[in-house]
Amino acid sequence: MIAAILAGDTQLYHQLIQPYERSVYMMALSYMKNEADAEDVAQEAFLKAFHHLASFRSESKFSTWLVGIALNEARSRLRRDGVLRMDSLDDTREDGGHVSPAVLRDWREVPSEALQRKEVRQMLQKAITGLPEKYREVFILRDVEEMNVFETAAALSITVANVKVRLHRARLMLQKQLSPVLKNINPKRGWIPWF
Amino acid sequence: MVLNCKHVWDWISGYLDDTLPLETRKFVQNHLDHCEICSAILDSTRNILILTADELIFQLPVGFSERLHARLDQEMTG
Numbered sequence: 001m002i003a004a005i006l007a008g009d010t011q012l013y014h015q016l017i018q019p020y021e022r023s024v025y026m027m028a029l030s031y032m033k034n035e036a037d038a039e040d041v042a043q044e045a046f047l048k049a050f051h052h053l054a055s056f057r058s059e060s061k062f063s064t065w066l067v068g069i070a071l072n073e074a075r076s077r078l079r080r081d082g083v084l085r086m087d088s089l090d091d092t093r094e095d096g097g098h099v100s101p102a103v104l105r106d107w108r109e110v111p112s113e114a115l116q117r118k119e120v121r122q123m124l125q126k127a128i129t130g131l132p133e134k135y136r137e138v139f140i141l142r143d144v145e146e147m148n149v150f151e152t153a154a155a156l157s158i159t160v161a162n163v164k165v166r167l168h169r170a171r172l173m174l175q176k177q178l179s180p181v182l183k184n185i186n187p188k189r190g191w192i193p194w195f
Numbered sequence: 196m197v198l199n200c201k202h203v204w205d206w207i208s209g210y211l212d213d214t215l216p217l218e219t220r221k222f223v224q225n226h227l228d229h230c231e232i233c234s235a236i237l238d239s240t241r242n243i244l245i246l247t248a249d250e251l252i253f254q255l256p257v258g259f260s261e262r263l264h265a266r267l268d269q270e271m272t273g
Contacts, residue, residue, distance in 0.1 A: 010271045014264050021263065025255055035256050042259075043266050050271060066230050101204055115251045123205035124252050143244055146255065168208035171240055174247065179239040182246075 118152035135170035
């Protein structure tokens with residue numbers, strides 16, 4: 001399909017990108033943190049991908065390539081606005097990065113029907129978007145968009161080892177933040193009082 | 196090898212992804228069989244991952260696709 005688009009059948013580009021709209025938007029949202037800016041970044045990313053389609057190499061996955069473009073677009077905007085900070089490149093070391101989970105004695109499963117409630121959805125959204133950037137981007141690609149570790153590493157230009165370390169920490173950060181609150185949810189009756 | 200809870204916490208993500216070496220996985224499983232705290236931590240983490248992966252959490256804005264393809268049309272033909 002890419003060859004046909006490059007040969008002039010540009011309308012096929014609409015079809016080509018449809019399966020990746022959500023992943024690109026999510027990558028943008030993980031950086032921009034508001035829907036309007038994320039949508040703008042996603043649109044720019046798809047446009048840049050179209051204009052640079054000839055540079056796509058088939059040995060990489062198209063989704064990974066697209067997400068990489070979205071990431072660069074988001075980062076360049078944040079850099080332009082002076083809000084992008086540099087993270088450590090090496091997360092495999094032990095010092096300073098250990099995350100402990102919330103300690104519980106038991107856990108009663110919160111069913112997916114709890115997500116019908118807006119306040120529960122907002123709580124989860126807030127926890128994810130509130131993760132530090134380097135953990136948030138890995139978590140979203142791996143656990144929300146379900147990319148594998150190799151695709152995630154390629155999209156973010158980091159090592160597979162760093163993907164695993166960051167994902168582990170992101171998951172424990174979310175467990176630490178969310179489990180004490182979620183355990184007080186009764187999906188049918190609403191919140192159980194703390195006291 | 197003596198396992199305590201903190202070692203198991205370091206392996207929770209690998210355990211959930213089933214990427215631990217077989218021997219490590221067995222040690223973790225054995226610990227989980229006897230430790231209610233680590234079992235609760237594992238169960239809560241797994242539960243939270245199921246909830247956060249649900250498509251209801253993050254949805255494309257209404258009209259996202261229409262606006263995207265309209266802009267692409269405009270720029271690709273312009």
